[in-house]
Amino acid sequence: RTSRVTPGLISCPICLDLYSEIIESGRLVVSTKCGHVFCSQCLRDSLTSSQTCPTCRKKLTRSMYHPLYI
Amino acid sequence: RTSRVTPGLISCPICLDLYSEIIESGRLVVSTKCGHVFCSQCLRDSLTSSQTCPTCRKKLTRSMYHPLYI
Ligand SMILES: [Zn+2]
């Protein structure tokens, strides 16, 4: 679980932007195969330095995450 | 997009249960590889009759969705 206050309300645990801020700035909300959610920019940045999920540290490559249409 | 009123607030588009109702009843919130979100029960039920995503109709098998930890 992330540290968000409202369960079910999406935000990026890296930049802390809310769903609405992510979408309005042209980013996507993405989910990894391990089930963790980020904004597309933060996850892309993170994968340039480490091929692991920023939340759970499982192996993570480009083919292992996808946009979330919510 | 689903018909939810609040963007970023999770619900199941099949049973219309909110995130909190899904979790409290012991179900999981799951995401398909095509990026669509359901409660685990509705998606499981749907896959017994059709191997496609209930939202976008793309091919969908058991290995193509995962729990969402949000
Ligand atoms: Zn972010």
Ligand SMILES: [Zn+2]
């Ligand atoms: Zn993860």
Ligand SMILES: [Zn+2]
């Ligand atoms: Zn449901």
Ligand SMILES: [Zn+2]
């Ligand atoms: Zn779909």
